[in-house]
Amino acid sequence: MDMTQHLPPLRIAATYMRGGTSKGVFFRLQDLPEAAQQPGPARDKLLQRVIGSPDPYGAHIDGMGGATSSTSKCVILSKSTRPGHDVDYLYGQVSIDQDFVDWSGNCGNLSTAAGAFAIHAGLVDASRIPANGTCAVRIWQANIGKTIIAHVPVTGGQVQETGDFALDGVTFPAAEIVLEFIDPSDDGEEGGAMFPTGNLVxxxxxxxxxxxxxxxxxxxxxxxxxxxxxxxxxxxxxxxxxxxxxxxxxxxxxxxxxxxxxxxxxxxxxxxxxxxxxxxxxxxxxxxxxxxxxxxxxxxxxxxxxxxxxxxxxxxxxxxxxxxxxxxxxxxxxxxxxxxxxxxxxxxxxxxxxxxxxxxxxxxxxxxxxxxxxxxxxxxxxxxxxxxxxxxxx
The missing domain is CATH 3.10.310.10 (Diaminopimelate Epimerase; Chain A, domain 1)
Structure with a gap:
């Protein structure tokens, strides 16, 4: 038997998070294998295999995905080099049954989790995190070139997750995170106007x-x-x-x-x-x-x-x-x-x-x-x- 065919599995630090009414697998950029730290086929194939796609059965049995658009998602975060921002947030929508990862837009639900994960993962400067209060995590949304500010509650220097905020579509109450989407019109990737045809209807x-x-x-x-x-x-x-x-x-x-x-x-x-x-x-x-x-x-x-x-x-x-x-x-x-x-x-x-x-x-x-x-x-x-x-x- 040729043992060279049996390579050991890759073991990659990751966090599985709910954000709003979505779930996704979150990575720090630095924790990805070197080939996947850059955009391209190696990154796409890795994220597809993590999720369990493409899956002709549409079930994601052999992966972390949940076989819906809300649960077939991956996020990559890194410290931001952009002035006035804490983290760069890149979002990949992994197709369930087709062989591709769509990088063309943002996930608003997971933007919430991106703010919390940035603190959990040590990507926000400690001087910006209060012992108790709210941390305004300044997120650069890299897919569309926009700023999002996530106001994340902090207790004892840690992200506070429990609370009485109810969100329809989520079974249990949790702590409220207020999201501000700054200048959300004029999609950065396309450079288009808010109404691209010039008409309201x-x-x-x-x-x-x-x-x-x-x-x-x-x-x-x-x-x-x-x-x-x-x-x-x-x-x-x-x-x-x-x-x-x-x-x-x-x-x-x-x-x-x-x-x-x-x-x-x-x-x-x-x-x-x-x-x-x-x-x-x-x-x-x-x-x-x-x-x-x-x-x-x-x-x-x-x-x-x-x-x-x-x-x-x-x-x-x-x-x-x-x-x-x-x-x-x-x-x-x-x-x-x-x-x-x-x-x-x-x-x-x-x-x-x-x-x-x-x-x-x-x-x-x-x-x-x-x-x-x-x-x-x-x-x-x-x-x-x-x-x-x-x-x-x-």
Missing amino acids: DTLEVPGVGSLPATLINAGIPTVFINAADLGYQGTELREDINGDAAQLARFERIRVAGALRMGLIQTPEQAATRQHTPKIAFVSPPKDYTASSGKAIAAAEVDLLVRALSMGKLHHAMMGTCAVAIGTAAAIPGTLVSQAAGGARPVVRFGHPSGLLRVGAEARQVNGQWTVTKAVMSRSARILMEGWVRVPG
Whole structure:
């Protein structure tokens, strides 16, 4: 038997964390194997093997992933060389069944955990961490070139994880972490305007679907908003109403591709296949009573509007944090489909999603006829689920 074929597994220091309604495997850049410390195929293959992708069974049995877009994620953090920032945060959305890692956007939920992990992992200067209080972790979001400030509670010099902050979509209460997304419009990677077409509402021509009013916005993450009613939906749908139906999902993908082309994110429809993480697609409706996925009754009077969003080709179980930034920004601007569904523009919006409610605020203003947003703010929570080493076959 040739023993040279049996290399010992790689053993890499890692932390498994929940952030908001997502989970991911977190690494310090310095702990990765040398070949994976640079962007490229070696890094992608390593993260795919950690997660258990690509998996034709769609189950992630042989990896750390959870077989949903919310749980198929990896994060790399390092000390920042950028003035005024503590850490650089790089996020990889690992495709479940396809052979690629999507680096085209941020994960707003895991931005919360990035702030907490930065302190846990010794990446924040000790002089900036209070013994008791709140540490403002200044994060450079390297995928999109934006600043995020995570206000992380600290007790006894350590990240405080316990508290009574409840986040719909997360089973247990935890400590509240306030996130500020600074200047979230004008997606840094694309260099595009907040409204890339120059319009608050466009008519989107979708092959095989028809003409749909759409708000195309770059804020938090490029997002295509459409009206639920224009697709025959109520806006109260849950995951199981859509995710088991290939025809519905294919229709959403056609709309997403048309939006990506119109926003200039891709040049040909074929390019959408390797850019699944962006843009997001979401549908909105005015307030209605509905029952959340937990069985909790949500009354129309509790919300300003309803939003359902898709991530990586499936209806999301709650709401992506980056998409919440887009919702808050669009809600603050009169005339978008989002503010129309909310009955008018508002600086703070409370929306209903499949798991319950979420509140997000945005500061938007018009400068020389162009809309700009200075920051969006929301609350999430995070905690370490497990820490130690991940093992990857040699």
